[in-house]
Amino acid sequence: MSDPATRNRSRATADMVARTANVSRVAVSRAFNPHASIKPEKRDLILKVAQELNYTPDMAARSMVTGRSHLVGIIVPDVSGPWESQELDAMTTALQAEGFATLLFRTRDDLSLDETLLTYMKGFNPDSVIAYAENVRPTTLARVLDRAVPIYIGYPDEDVGEEEAAPLFDRLDVLQREGIEQAVALMQGYGARRFAFLAGKSNSLATQSREHMVRKVIAERGLPPPIRIQGDYMYDTAYRETLNQFRLGEPVDAIFAANDVGAFGAIDALRTELGLRVPQDVKVVGFDDIHQSHWKSYNLTTVKLDLAERTQALMRLILRRLKNPTSPSLTETVSTRLVVRGTVG
Amino acid sequence: MSDPATRNRSRATADMVARTANVSRVAVSRAFNPHASIKPEKRDLILKVAQELNYTPDMAARSMVTGRSHLVGIIVPDVSGPWESQELDAMTTALQAEGFATLLFRTRDDLSLDETLLTYMKGFNPDSVIAYAENVRPTTLARVLDRAVPIYIGYPDEDVGEEEAAPLFDRLDVLQREGIEQAVALMQGYGARRFAFLAGKSNSLATQSREHMVRKVIAERGLPPPIRIQGDYMYDTAYRETLNQFRLGEPVDAIFAANDVGAFGAIDALRTELGLRVPQDVKVVGFDDIHQSHWKSYNLTTVKLDLAERTQALMRLILRRLKNPTSPSLTETVSTRLVVRGTVG
DNA sequence: AACAGTTTTGCACACGATTTCAATCTAGGG
DNA sequence: CCCTAGATTGAAATCGTGTGCAAAACTGTT
Incomplete structure (x- = not known):
């Protein structure tokens, strides 16, 4: 059985779908791309066959030719912290709704680990990276990752750490x-x-x-x-x-x-x-x-x-940057407000 | 400038490193594979040049030929829950130590979303999948994912839900x-x-x-x-x-x-x-x-x-399964014990 | 110096998709 | 019935890497 169509591989490929549906492999690709031009009836047939064969396009292969991995890297110092996990939850949900998967990394407090981690992450070619870890500096991020534009979280009320905020970065400004x-x-x-x-x-x-x-x-x-x-x-x-x-x-x-x-x-x-x-x-x-x-x-x-406001602002930054990689840097602003409960008066 | 070596692409490739270091592209590949046979001095040179060029092997390309994505999918219903986030934290740390990245997905309570989500996740070819979501049933997981062997979390003290636990699955048994x-x-x-x-x-x-x-x-x-x-x-x-x-x-x-x-x-x-x-x-x-x-x-x-015991047990299951994909199903057991503090006596 | 045995090298192919481009098909007006 | 613009189609090139295999280089022994 050397015929690749009958070889029982662990994962269905576009070739098998094409063979089964009596169409070309290119047609299968088009059937899964909403913007491609293909006769509707043909697309329907292909999608039906694909489902029967339990076929899904391989993201790795797709990513190589399109240059989009549909992955967003998130770096967090401690996933188990309440605030961190709540933000991670919100971002993952929002990313998923836009068709991205979350690639999660955890830093140690050890600063030296940064470069290793970032280099490793870079191998996965994330479309964007969000670093919540305070010990991952945006300048390091920019140097190691060559494609993504980091998002710098700034506090413009004060000028703390502004020296790092090159105009190159997209910014999320938090008004405290x-x-x-x-x-x-x-x-x-x-x-x-x-x-x-x-x-x-x-x-x-x-x-x-x-x-x-x-x-x-x-x-x-x-x-x-x-x-x-x-x-x-x-x-x-x-x-x-x-x-x-x-x-x-x-x-x-x-x-x-x-x-x-x-x-x-x-x-x-x-x-x-x-x-x-x-x-x-x-x-x-x-x-x-x-x-x-x-x-x-x-x-x-x-x-x-x-959190909702913050998540939406981050998503806007990410999506606009992905749509237009060469646009000048963008800025979003979110504010803070007091929630009054029982520990003051 | 049509010379691919001088074209300033966004990401360095093995070819560029090879050109710069005056070696073959295969040598670059071997330099990054610890088990490959290559002259030590040559490897050192290549690694040095690679670092200068900020080169990292592309995981997508690597994954296509090796069949290992170095990704582990984790499905959680609510990342922000304290228990869930603490377990996610522990697992991510453990996975990272073994060279895996965490691919995080969040389910809604809506059961119908399952298949769509699993199909989408499958596109990333995770080496293994851990579903903490109670609404993702291991049988569904086994049907949709073709390569991974799901881990079934069972409670052998009782026979609740045992009908689902085909001997096909690896098991983590929790003695409550x-x-x-x-x-x-x-x-x-x-x-x-x-x-x-x-x-x-x-x-x-x-x-x-x-x-x-x-x-x-x-x-x-x-x-x-x-x-x-x-x-x-x-x-x-x-x-x-x-x-x-x-x-x-x-x-x-x-x-x-x-x-x-x-x-x-x-x-x-x-x-x-x-x-x-x-x-x-x-x-x-x-x-x-x-x-x-x-x-x-x-x-x-x-x-x-x-949590530590549980995480280690899960890692053992994952690693052994990855090392030997065809081995019969494995079982790990963890137990529970009372921690006495102030709400009883 | 010749030989056997081991290590190192590089060519060519494979992995699974997308995209260009030229060729073919279709519809509709004259 | 013919012609043209527009919609579909498929062959071939491409993305960046790992690996089998045969050739080459190296090692040490007689």
Whole structure:
């Protein structure tokens, strides 16, 4: 049985479909391409036969000639984080709706791994790449990946890290000022005077920008500068460092956390270990508005990054860039706003 | 400039590296294949030139000739769920360490979407597929994917759904009896007599198996059969349905939840809305042991599915199957155990 | 220096699709 | 019935890589 049509290979090919339907292989290709010109009845026949043979075009082969892999690489430092997984969920859903599959990579905190990982990823020829990892710098991304145009997530309220933002990149600008102003105003309105900022990983651009803006807004309102509590976005660290701050350092009126999970850690430290009440004794505000923030045990007042808005903006950037690879750089803007729940007033 | 070597294409190819290094293209291929025979000095030269040219072998082209895509498809119903994202994180890390990239897909609850999604995924030729989605049945998987051998996750304590487990599949057997026995014993020891089982999505095999086993163990200990509270693994539903049970139905001593997130919803309903104390008035046990379960506000006693153990078992199945595609079906077994925290005694 | 045995090399083909281009078919008006 | 514009068709080239096979180069032994 050397006849390729009868050889029982593991996967049906266009050739087999063509043989079975008595058409040319080219016709099979056309039947699966909506824009190709082929007689409708012929297409229907081919599609029917294809289904019977359980045939699907091979993306690898297709990708070689079209130059489109229909893959979008996503790089995340910790998939299991609530915010990260919720964003990954939204992006995967949106990408899937546009016919892309998500190629997922996880970074270690180890910076040196970056190049290896990016080089490896590049082998898959992703049509686009989204790096949520704070340790993957867009300049590195641009250097290693030659086809994709990275999306730079910027915080134009402040000029943190702007040196990296060459005009070459597409940008997603996040306006954090509004949400932060509302949060500080609310806490001050309920009597808070002595603030702490519970930071995230210190190499995180998002954290740096948030801290910058929080300090600025607090200063503008004539309040003393906030005390800095070093965290890393994780619950356990936030819990421990909050404890340290109140036991060894100076207690505060209000805690502004760089993310919601950190806020949970702070709240639990205050309530469980220090016997303080939230919000009566200490007010707490978080950042992100993850699903868990409305859980009744926390019921956290937090600055919301609108996930749907953010996802749509990213999709617009990706799709426009794919449609016109040589167009000048694009920018989308999303904003933040305070979601008021029970941890302030 | 029609010379392909000088044409400034977006991506370096093996040809360009060969031209630049004055070697044959085959040599380049061998330089990147650890098992190929090539003079060491030559390999070093090629790798150096390749790095300068920022060259990486094209996985699509490689996949066509080797038949290995180095992709593993993962199908998840909701990436943002804590358990799902934690398992996805662990699997992605493990796969990456073995040289595989994760190809992520998300299902809707809509069952009809399955075939379309699977057919689409098949186009990428994944070397293996892991479907965590309860609505993707292994028989469907086996029919649509022709190369991969699905892994069937079974619960041999009970015979729920066994009709689907053809001997054709590789299996991961989860022994739930031990953890459940410990949990029921602990709650009974602290005086619980009237149980409720807070179920997950009813089409979930895991839930059916857990409920079966919980009922059996409770019966064996001479306790009245548990009341059923219908949930769907989500916080909000658990919260609402627990409220309904206590307000409109019959109160209970103890709640055994089908997953941790559901347990959180139940706890918050009891404490916040019903004014009951956990564990003094009602004991609560969950299932999974996600990161959030040790957060102090919940401090949940729960039946642990060991993620590391589970991930390693899955990796063994995948790797052995890939090494020997025709070997008879394999089985790995993992067990469960109770993690005692503060919601029982 | 000749020989056998091993390592290294490169040609040519295969993998499974898309796309160009010239040839063929179809429809409709004169 | 003929002619032309437009719609379909299929042969051949192409994408970037791995591999079988025969030839060449190298190794060390007598």
